[in-house]
Amino acid sequence: MDLGLTGKVALVAAASKGLGRAVAEELAAEGAHLVLCARTDDTLQQTCAAIREASGGRVLGVAADVAKPADVARLVQAALAEFGRIDILVTNAGGPPAGTFEQHDAAAWEAATHLLLTSVVELTRAVLPGMKARGWGRILNITSIAVKQPVGGLLLSNSLRAAVTGMARTLANEVAAAGITVNNILPGYTRTERVEHLASAAATREGISEAEATARWTNEIPMRRLGEPREFAALAAFLCSERASYITGTSTAVDGGWLKGLY
Ligand code: NAP
Numbered sequence: 057m058d059l060g061l062t063g064k065v066a067l068v069a070a071a072s073k074g075l076g077r078a079v080a081e082e083l084a085a086e087g088a089h090l091v092l093c094a095r096t097d098d099t100l101q102q103t104c105a106a107i108r109e110a111s112g113g114r115v116l117g118v119a120a121d122v123a124k125p126a127d128v129a130r131l132v133q134a135a136l137a138e139f140g141r142i143d144i145l146v147t148n149a150g151g152p153p154a155g156t157f158e159q160h161d162a163a164a165w166e167a168a169t170h171l172l173l174t175s176v177v178e179l180t181r182a183v184l185p186g187m188k189a190r191g192w193g194r195i196l197n198i199t200s201i202a203v204k205q206p207v208g209g210l211l212l213s214n215s216l217r218a219a220v221t222g223m224a225r226t227l228a229n230e231v232a233a234a235g236i237t238v239n240n241i242l243p244g245y246t247r248t249e250r251v252e253h254l255a256s257a258a259a260t261r262e263g264i265s266e267a268e269a270t271a272r273w274t275n276e277i278p279m280r281r282l283g284e285p286r287e288f289a290a291l292a293a294f295l296c297s298e299r300a301s302y303i304t305g306t307s308t309a310v311d312g313g314w315l316k317g318l319y
Pocket of ligand 1: 069073076099246
């Protein structure tokens with residue numbers, strides 16, 4: 057299937073590692089040009105060089121923290137200076153700290169709101185006028201299975217990703233007639249550095265091995281294994297493509313069957 061991504065310009069946020077990087081690699085393999093960001097410039101530039109070499113496409117890396125509106129503005133300006141347009145926006149950020157309601161003070165809520173919600177609002181605000189003017193756009197938000205089934209101990213993630221989902225569902229209706237789709241993609245437990253870090257933290261906390269900590273998750277997954285980032289990226293690339301032109305307002309999981317409800 058030709059996804060119709062050749063020559064499109066995609067801004068993928070938080071993309072030096074993990075899910076964001078896998079999405080960037082898949083879009084580049086389909087012929088898209090990329091603008092990627094992450095906070096750590098060294099790792100980001102290494103990722104950009106690797107993707108450039110593998111795909112032969114143009115890849116711009118801009119060190120930026122998506123939780124900071126000024127960084128988002130600078131990122132989008134750099135993208136427009138390089139490519140003149142942004143056709144595809146993939147929003148993403150690092151995960152917020154784990155914890156229960158009583159473990160998070162006002163400052164923790166504020167930081168998580170900037171990281172997970174304001175980042176999506178500001179990135180979207182910056183790209184939308186150009187997409188409307190061209191009558192074509194794809195906005196894809198990386199959220200989590202937690203928006204359909206809250207995950208214990210991840211109070212900030214459960215709450216703020218739900219806010220992103222409500223915003224995206226509403227925006228999808230507002231911009232559909234302008235040729236812009238807005239969708240959310242929901243990772244389940246996927247093998248990235250973040251998940252390895254969570255397994256190692258759980259192991260230390262509970263005096264168990266990392267393998268035992270990981271097994272607790274895999275036992276909840278009908279496929280009995282973690283997902284691979286490239287399995288997630290395949291759906292992401294499709295939702296960003298020309299071929300997904302009649303799909304908007306959706307929240308689709310890539311979770312090996314972890315979500316058990318009828319949705
Ligand atoms: P990861 O492997 O830790 O990668 C995170 C990437 O985001 C890195 O490139 C990191 O680079 C960048 N980043 C982090 N904070 C950023 C910020 N404020 N501004 C710009 N870039 C930032 O994480 P992942 O597993 O791919 O997870 C990505 C998102 O999906 C997270 O929000 C996570 O909570 C969510 N999620 C993941 C899973 C899973 O199983 N992997 C499941 C559900 C939800 P720098 O550190 O250099 O900035």
